Amino acid sequence: MDAPQERKNLILGHSDVPAPEPIGEGPPDIQLAGCRNVTPVLNRVGDKWSMLIVMVLSAGPRRFNELKRVIDGISQRMLTLSLRGLERDGLVSRTVTPTIPPRVDYELTELGRSLREPVRALGEWSIAHIACIRAAQARYDAAHDPE
Template identity: 60%
Template sequence: MDVTVPPHDLQNSDCQKISQVLARVGEKWSILIIMFLDGGPRRFTELKRAINGISQRMLTLCLRGLERDGLVKRTVRAVMPPHVEYELTPLGRSLTEPVTALGLWASRHITDIDAARAAFDERAAVHEDELADR
Protein backbone atom coordinates (compact mmCIF):
# COMPACT_ATOMS: atom_id res chain seq x y z
CA MET A 1 0.00 0.00 0.00
CA ASP A 2 1.44 3.34 -1.05
CA VAL A 3 0.94 6.05 1.56
CA THR A 4 1.63 9.65 0.70
CA VAL A 5 3.21 11.55 3.56
CA PRO A 6 1.90 15.10 3.99
CA PRO A 7 4.43 17.87 3.46
CA HIS A 8 6.43 18.75 6.56
CA ASP A 9 6.30 22.46 5.82
CA LEU A 10 2.64 22.84 6.74
CA GLN A 11 2.36 25.68 9.19
CA ASN A 12 0.36 25.16 12.35
CA SER A 13 -2.20 27.71 11.11
CA ASP A 14 -2.63 25.71 7.87
CA CYS A 15 -3.27 22.55 9.88
CA GLN A 16 -5.85 24.38 11.97
CA LYS A 17 -7.62 25.71 8.88
CA ILE A 18 -7.61 22.30 7.20
CA SER A 19 -8.95 20.77 10.41
CA GLN A 20 -11.80 23.30 10.49
CA VAL A 21 -12.76 22.56 6.89
CA LEU A 22 -12.66 18.81 7.47
CA ALA A 23 -14.75 19.22 10.62
CA ARG A 24 -17.40 21.14 8.65
CA VAL A 25 -17.43 18.70 5.75
CA GLY A 26 -17.28 15.69 8.06
CA GLU A 27 -20.35 16.65 10.08
CA LYS A 28 -23.04 14.05 9.53
CA TRP A 29 -25.67 16.65 8.65
CA SER A 30 -23.36 18.51 6.26
CA ILE A 31 -22.69 15.34 4.30
CA LEU A 32 -26.41 14.63 3.96
CA ILE A 33 -27.19 18.23 2.99
CA ILE A 34 -24.52 18.17 0.28
CA MET A 35 -25.81 14.84 -1.02
CA PHE A 36 -29.40 16.16 -1.23
CA LEU A 37 -28.34 19.45 -2.82
CA ASP A 38 -26.45 17.53 -5.48
CA GLY A 39 -29.87 16.97 -7.09
CA GLY A 40 -30.39 20.71 -7.51
CA PRO A 41 -31.71 23.65 -5.49
CA ARG A 42 -33.96 22.81 -2.56
CA ARG A 43 -36.14 24.83 -0.26
CA PHE A 44 -35.49 24.69 3.46
CA THR A 45 -38.64 22.68 4.11
CA GLU A 46 -37.68 20.15 1.42
CA LEU A 47 -34.34 19.61 3.09
CA LYS A 48 -35.95 19.33 6.52
CA ARG A 49 -38.37 16.65 5.28
CA ALA A 50 -35.67 14.77 3.35
CA ILE A 51 -33.14 14.59 6.20
CA ASN A 52 -34.67 12.36 8.82
CA GLY A 53 -33.88 13.38 12.40
CA ILE A 54 -32.43 16.84 11.79
CA SER A 55 -33.95 19.64 13.83
CA GLN A 56 -34.87 22.98 12.30
CA ARG A 57 -32.18 24.68 14.40
CA MET A 58 -29.47 22.20 13.35
CA LEU A 59 -30.43 22.48 9.68
CA THR A 60 -30.24 26.27 9.95
CA LEU A 61 -26.81 26.12 11.64
CA CYS A 62 -25.41 23.64 9.11
CA LEU A 63 -26.70 25.61 6.13
CA ARG A 64 -25.21 28.83 7.55
CA GLY A 65 -21.85 27.12 8.08
CA LEU A 66 -21.86 25.66 4.57
CA GLU A 67 -22.82 29.07 3.17
CA ARG A 68 -20.05 30.77 5.16
CA ASP A 69 -17.52 28.29 3.78
CA GLY A 70 -18.67 29.02 0.23
CA LEU A 71 -20.17 25.58 -0.38
CA VAL A 72 -23.84 26.56 -0.44
CA LYS A 73 -25.61 29.56 -1.95
CA ARG A 74 -28.75 30.94 -0.29
CA THR A 75 -31.30 32.67 -2.52
CA VAL A 76 -34.40 34.47 -1.27
CA ARG A 77 -37.25 34.33 -3.81
CA ALA A 78 -39.45 37.43 -3.85
CA VAL A 79 -42.79 35.64 -3.96
CA MET A 80 -45.68 35.75 -1.53
CA PRO A 81 -44.90 34.35 0.90
CA PRO A 82 -41.15 34.67 0.29
CA HIS A 83 -39.18 31.46 0.29
CA VAL A 84 -35.52 30.56 0.46
CA GLU A 85 -33.68 28.10 -1.75
CA TYR A 86 -30.30 26.54 -1.16
CA GLU A 87 -28.00 25.19 -3.83
CA LEU A 88 -24.42 24.08 -4.13
CA THR A 89 -21.86 26.57 -5.37
CA PRO A 90 -19.21 25.39 -7.85
CA LEU A 91 -16.95 24.81 -4.84
CA GLY A 92 -19.68 22.80 -3.12
CA ARG A 93 -20.35 20.84 -6.30
CA SER A 94 -16.66 19.86 -6.41
CA LEU A 95 -17.22 18.20 -3.04
CA THR A 96 -20.13 16.00 -4.12
CA GLU A 97 -18.00 13.18 -5.55
CA PRO A 98 -15.96 12.49 -2.40
CA VAL A 99 -18.94 13.09 -0.10
CA THR A 100 -21.18 10.77 -2.13
CA ALA A 101 -18.43 8.14 -2.16
CA LEU A 102 -18.17 8.39 1.62
CA GLY A 103 -21.94 8.09 2.01
CA LEU A 104 -22.06 5.07 -0.29
CA TRP A 105 -19.18 3.45 1.58
CA ALA A 106 -21.06 3.90 4.88
CA SER A 107 -24.22 2.46 3.35
CA ARG A 108 -22.39 -0.59 1.96
CA HIS A 109 -20.58 -1.32 5.23
CA ILE A 110 -23.18 -0.46 7.85
CA THR A 111 -23.89 -4.16 8.51
CA ASP A 112 -20.18 -4.85 9.10
CA ILE A 113 -19.90 -1.81 11.36
CA ASP A 114 -22.99 -2.83 13.34
CA ALA A 115 -21.54 -6.32 13.81
CA ALA A 116 -18.17 -4.91 14.93
CA ARG A 117 -19.90 -2.59 17.41
CA ALA A 118 -21.99 -5.42 18.84
CA ALA A 119 -18.89 -7.62 19.24
CA PHE A 120 -16.98 -4.79 20.90
CA ASP A 121 -19.85 -4.01 23.27
CA GLU A 122 -20.13 -7.70 24.19
CA ARG A 123 -16.40 -7.91 24.94
CA ALA A 124 -16.57 -4.70 26.97
CA ALA A 125 -19.53 -6.02 28.99
CA VAL A 126 -17.68 -9.26 29.75
CA HIS A 127 -14.62 -7.28 30.81
CA GLU A 128 -16.73 -5.06 33.10
CA ASP A 129 -18.32 -8.16 34.64
CA GLU A 130 -14.88 -9.64 35.29
CA LEU A 131 -13.75 -6.43 36.98
CA ALA A 132 -16.91 -6.33 39.11
CA ASP A 133 -16.28 -9.91 40.29
CA ARG A 134 -12.85 -9.02 41.67
Protein backbone atom coordinates (compact mmCIF):
# COMPACT_ATOMS: atom_id res chain seq x y z
CA MET A 1 0.00 0.00 0.00
CA ASP A 2 1.25 3.51 -0.74
CA ALA A 3 2.41 5.70 2.11
CA PRO A 4 -0.03 8.46 3.16
CA GLN A 5 0.36 11.53 1.01
CA GLU A 6 1.05 14.91 2.53
CA ARG A 7 -1.28 17.78 1.84
CA LYS A 8 0.37 20.20 -0.58
CA ASN A 9 -0.80 23.75 -1.11
CA LEU A 10 -0.27 25.94 -4.11
CA ILE A 11 1.48 29.16 -3.19
CA LEU A 12 1.75 32.04 -5.61
CA GLY A 13 4.68 34.40 -5.44
CA HIS A 14 7.53 31.87 -5.21
CA SER A 15 10.79 33.65 -5.99
CA ASP A 16 11.79 31.22 -8.77
CA VAL A 17 8.52 31.52 -10.64
CA PRO A 18 8.15 34.35 -13.18
CA ALA A 19 5.11 36.58 -12.97
CA PRO A 20 2.22 35.22 -15.03
CA GLU A 21 1.42 36.70 -18.40
CA PRO A 22 -1.72 38.85 -18.33
CA ILE A 23 -4.86 36.91 -19.20
CA GLY A 24 -8.11 38.54 -20.16
CA GLU A 25 -8.94 42.13 -19.40
CA GLY A 26 -7.81 44.47 -16.67
CA PRO A 27 -4.47 45.56 -15.29
CA PRO A 28 -2.00 42.74 -14.45
CA ASP A 29 -2.07 43.56 -10.71
CA ILE A 30 -5.85 43.07 -10.65
CA GLN A 31 -5.49 39.78 -12.56
CA LEU A 32 -2.79 38.55 -10.14
CA ALA A 33 -5.05 39.45 -7.21
CA GLY A 34 -7.75 37.32 -8.86
CA CYS A 35 -5.29 34.41 -9.10
CA ARG A 36 -4.42 34.81 -5.42
CA ASN A 37 -8.11 34.74 -4.56
CA VAL A 38 -8.57 31.50 -6.49
CA THR A 39 -5.56 29.75 -4.93
CA PRO A 40 -7.39 28.58 -1.75
CA VAL A 41 -10.20 27.16 -3.88
CA LEU A 42 -7.73 25.30 -6.10
CA ASN A 43 -5.99 23.97 -2.99
CA ARG A 44 -9.30 22.53 -1.80
CA VAL A 45 -10.54 21.08 -5.08
CA GLY A 46 -7.05 19.84 -5.96
CA ASP A 47 -6.68 17.99 -2.67
CA LYS A 48 -6.70 14.21 -3.04
CA TRP A 49 -8.89 13.54 -0.01
CA SER A 50 -11.40 16.30 -0.73
CA MET A 51 -11.96 14.99 -4.24
CA LEU A 52 -12.45 11.45 -2.98
CA ILE A 53 -14.98 12.74 -0.43
CA VAL A 54 -16.85 14.63 -3.16
CA MET A 55 -16.90 11.49 -5.31
CA VAL A 56 -18.28 9.36 -2.45
CA LEU A 57 -20.87 11.97 -1.43
CA SER A 58 -22.01 12.22 -5.07
CA ALA A 59 -24.01 9.06 -4.41
CA GLY A 60 -25.81 10.67 -1.47
CA PRO A 61 -25.40 11.52 2.21
CA ARG A 62 -23.00 9.46 4.33
CA ARG A 63 -22.07 9.21 7.97
CA PHE A 64 -18.49 9.82 9.11
CA ASN A 65 -17.63 6.14 9.66
CA GLU A 66 -19.16 5.20 6.30
CA LEU A 67 -16.88 7.73 4.62
CA LYS A 68 -13.88 6.42 6.53
CA ARG A 69 -14.63 2.83 5.47
CA VAL A 70 -15.15 3.71 1.82
CA ILE A 71 -12.13 6.03 1.42
CA ASP A 72 -9.18 3.67 1.62
CA GLY A 73 -6.17 4.99 3.50
CA ILE A 74 -7.66 8.16 4.97
CA SER A 75 -7.02 8.72 8.67
CA GLN A 76 -9.72 9.88 11.03
CA ARG A 77 -7.87 13.17 11.50
CA MET A 78 -7.49 13.81 7.76
CA LEU A 79 -11.14 12.96 7.13
CA THR A 80 -12.18 15.38 9.88
CA LEU A 81 -9.94 18.16 8.52
CA SER A 82 -11.08 17.60 4.93
CA LEU A 83 -14.78 17.58 5.87
CA ARG A 84 -14.33 20.79 7.89
CA GLY A 85 -12.61 22.46 4.95
CA LEU A 86 -15.29 21.34 2.52
CA GLU A 87 -17.98 22.53 4.93
CA ARG A 88 -16.24 25.88 5.38
CA ASP A 89 -16.04 26.31 1.60
CA GLY A 90 -19.76 25.58 1.27
CA LEU A 91 -19.31 22.31 -0.62
CA VAL A 92 -20.52 19.94 2.12
CA SER A 93 -23.23 20.31 4.75
CA ARG A 94 -23.16 18.62 8.13
CA THR A 95 -26.45 17.62 9.75
CA VAL A 96 -26.60 16.52 13.39
CA THR A 97 -29.62 14.46 14.45
CA PRO A 98 -30.09 14.59 18.24
CA THR A 99 -30.21 10.89 19.04
CA ILE A 100 -28.14 8.83 21.45
CA PRO A 101 -25.47 8.68 20.22
CA PRO A 102 -25.85 11.74 17.98
CA ARG A 103 -26.12 10.96 14.28
CA VAL A 104 -24.04 13.16 11.96
CA ASP A 105 -24.61 13.05 8.21
CA TYR A 106 -22.56 14.75 5.51
CA GLU A 107 -23.85 15.59 2.06
CA LEU A 108 -22.95 17.78 -0.87
CA THR A 109 -24.54 21.21 -1.00
CA GLU A 110 -25.85 22.62 -4.26
CA LEU A 111 -22.40 24.16 -4.79
CA GLY A 112 -20.75 20.82 -4.01
CA ARG A 113 -23.04 19.03 -6.46
CA SER A 114 -21.91 21.47 -9.16
CA LEU A 115 -18.37 20.11 -8.63
CA ARG A 116 -19.39 16.52 -9.45
CA GLU A 117 -19.08 16.85 -13.22
CA PRO A 118 -15.58 18.42 -13.24
CA VAL A 119 -14.38 15.81 -10.72
CA ARG A 120 -15.89 13.00 -12.79
CA ALA A 121 -14.27 14.40 -15.96
CA LEU A 122 -10.88 14.60 -14.27
CA GLY A 123 -11.24 11.04 -12.99
CA GLU A 124 -12.19 9.78 -16.45
CA TRP A 125 -9.25 11.66 -18.00
CA SER A 126 -6.92 10.10 -15.42
CA ILE A 127 -8.18 6.58 -16.13
CA ALA A 128 -7.91 7.10 -19.90
CA HIS A 129 -4.33 8.41 -19.66
CA ILE A 130 -2.81 6.44 -16.78
CA ALA A 131 -0.82 4.16 -19.10
CA CYS A 132 0.71 7.17 -20.90
CA ILE A 133 1.53 8.84 -17.59
CA ARG A 134 3.17 5.71 -16.18
CA ALA A 135 5.20 5.28 -19.38
CA ALA A 136 6.36 8.90 -19.16
CA GLN A 137 7.30 8.42 -15.50
CA ALA A 138 9.29 5.28 -16.36
CA ARG A 139 11.15 7.13 -19.15
CA TYR A 140 11.89 10.06 -16.84
CA ASP A 141 13.06 7.81 -14.00
CA ALA A 142 15.30 5.83 -16.36
CA ALA A 143 16.85 9.02 -17.73
CA HIS A 144 17.37 10.55 -14.29
CA ASP A 145 18.46 7.44 -12.39
CA PRO A 146 21.69 8.30 -10.52
CA GLU A 147 23.19 4.82 -11.11
